[in-house]
Amino acid sequence: MDLQDQLKNLFPDHKIEEQDNTKDTSNVWLQDEPIICKYEKRKGKPVTILEGYNGATSDFKILAKDIKTMLSVGGSFKDDKIIIQGDYRDKIMAFLKDKGFKVKRVGG
Template sequence: MSDKVNDLNDLHKLVPGSEPPKDEPDSGKEPDRATQMVTLDIRLETKGRKGKGMTVISGFHHHKQHLEKIAKELKATCGAGGTVKRDAIEIQGDHREKVAQHLEKKGFKTKVIKR
């Protein structure tokens, strides 16, 4: 065993007859079918927050890791804190328009609910 394994992609060298992993297609450019079919609701909630507003984006059908990635992008775009709860992303403050613009650029259909 003279070959040194540098990362997990080199593990195929240790098992005789195994093939190297195939490259995955670039998934960041084109929105997937699930993204195009879902309409996300963007609303402002103040219940239970002592009058403070929070932008809530609901209607996602993604894994929690993907939601956390989207939440991180939204928090950076809005310059605010936030979190992922269940199948929704919460951003502190009223950022409905910024959030809608950002998600539409990413290929999501959005619906801003104004009361």
């Protein structure tokens, strides 16, 4: 007997509300201009920079969080740019194309 089954026996009138843990990012505003994906080295370490998004800042922050969790890497959001630690241009570009964005690769 499962713990939830035991709780149902103890509290038969209680209704369990299931929580939806998947966040819907389909409401992120898509744009006509491509997002620029470029590679730089800062202090000798590789970083991938995404810029050129002209939607809401909160949408861009959500997109940054999705990219960081998908890649399991660190990064930040500063000055309307997403900075991802490491060279992940190909994976990021594929991820953004799946979301419906136009992406332009710049540098190297």
